[in-house]
Amino acid sequence: MGLKKILTDRETWTGLVSIIGLSIILGLASHPSLIKRFLAGEFKQAFILKEDFPELVFISLPEAEEAWSRQEAVFIDSRSQEQFDLGHVPGAISIPLEDLKNGREDLLTLIPEVPEIVIYCESGSCQDSTDLAKILEWRGFKNLKVFLGGWAEWQQNGLPVETNVAK
Amino acid sequence: MWPNKYVLLACRLIVGAVFIWAGVSKIADPLSFAQNVKNYQLVGQTLSFLTAVFLPWVELIAGLWLIIGLYPKSSALLISCLLGFFIVLVAITMARGLNVDCGCFGTFSRQADWWLIAEDSLWLALSLVLLFSPANDFCLFKGKSSKA
Numbered sequence: 001m002g003l004k005k006i007l008t009d010r011e012t013w014t015g016l017v018s019i020i021g022l023s024i025i026l027g028l029a030s031h032p033s034l035i036k037r038f039l040a041g042e043f044k045q046a047f048i049l050k051e052d053f054p055e056l057v058f059i060s061l062p063e064a065e066e067a068w069s070r071q072e073a074v075f076i077d078s079r080s081q082e083q084f085d086l087g088h089v090p091g092a093i094s095i096p097l098e099d100l101k102n103g104r105e106d107l108l109t110l111i112p113e114v115p116e117i118v119i120y121c122e123s124g125s126c127q128d129s130t131d132l133a134k135i136l137e138w139r140g141f142k143n144l145k146v147f148l149g150g151w152a153e154w155q156q157n158g159l160p161v162e163t164n165v166a167k
Numbered sequence: 168m169w170p171n172k173y174v175l176l177a178c179r180l181i182v183g184a185v186f187i188w189a190g191v192s193k194i195a196d197p198l199s200f201a202q203n204v205k206n207y208q209l210v211g212q213t214l215s216f217l218t219a220v221f222l223p224w225v226e227l228i229a230g231l232w233l234i235i236g237l238y239p240k241s242s243a244l245l246i247s248c249l250l251g252f253f254i255v256l257v258a259i260t261m262a263r264g265l266n267v268d269c270g271c272f273g274t275f276s277r278q279a280d281w282w283l284i285a286e287d288s289l290w291l292a293l294s295l296v297l298l299f300s301p302a303n304d305f306c307l308f309k310g311k312s313s314k315a
Binding site (some may be wrong): 011012046 | 197199201208216222223224227228244245298
């Protein structure tokens with residue numbers, strides 16, 4: 001049976017339309033609350049359900065900037081050391097999630113006692129910041145905030161940056 | 168030249184089962200799948216979300232209908248197109264040097280690499296056999312195109 005015959009067969013198109021149509025109906029019916037929340041503007045930065053992380057506070061760029069300006073919060077960069085060296089939020093501490101998972105517990109001693117901790121990773125597409133925040137929460141750290149926009153949003157908005165690259 | 172009806176039935180069961188599993192594993196956790204789609208860095212937040220809500224159902228229904236033999240040619244055509252797209256997508260992703268989770272089977276997903284392209288190519292070959300074979304026995308709905 002040739003492709004032309006298949007594509008010109010009405011039955012083929014009836015089948016395709018019915019599969020896609022049924023998928024749309026079932027997709028809408030199976031996740032109504034998610035779709036409603038998406039239309040209301042949720043998940044714009046990351047596909048996470050904030051109720052899954054009740055202990056964490058998620059902050060936006062203005063809130064992160066404000067916390068950084070007050071100099072009362074310590075920023076923790078959960079990306080790799082190489083990424084950190086190329087550019088990070090000024091004053092941030094590098095605690096790569098991968099290194100911590102690989103046993104670098106000594107990294108936690110770098111965190112000073114401050115009123116709040118702001119954790120970020122590359123952008124809303126990464127989950128390293130929420131994963132690191134959960135680890136810190138288990139280790140007893142308090143007032144954890146996750147900046148979902150991350151390094152990408154910070155940089156794109158022309159905010160101050162610091163690098164460790166030799167000039 | 169074409170395989171006998173039992174081989175074709177086996178192809179339908181295998182490809183159909185793979186797609187049913189792919190669909191079900193993603194329907195359970197749409198946000199994780201949306202993140203997987205986003206990680207390919209080809210579409211934005213909205214399209215990633217819509218893909219995550221609807222594509223798993225397309226996979227599930229196409230796989231189910233292929234197995235029971237309801238519009239088998241339509242299912243085989245749709246599955247072939249999807250597999251062709253997945254192969255190109257993984258190849259582009261590798262060429263861009265991105266190291267991403269394929270998002271193929273929910274929590275059972277693995278890295279998008281050459282092995283994934285090889286696996287998808289195998290399913291595509293089976294799907295194309297089903298698409299172009301003149302007969303489809305053991306079908307629930309025997310339309311005119313599925314008669315021997």
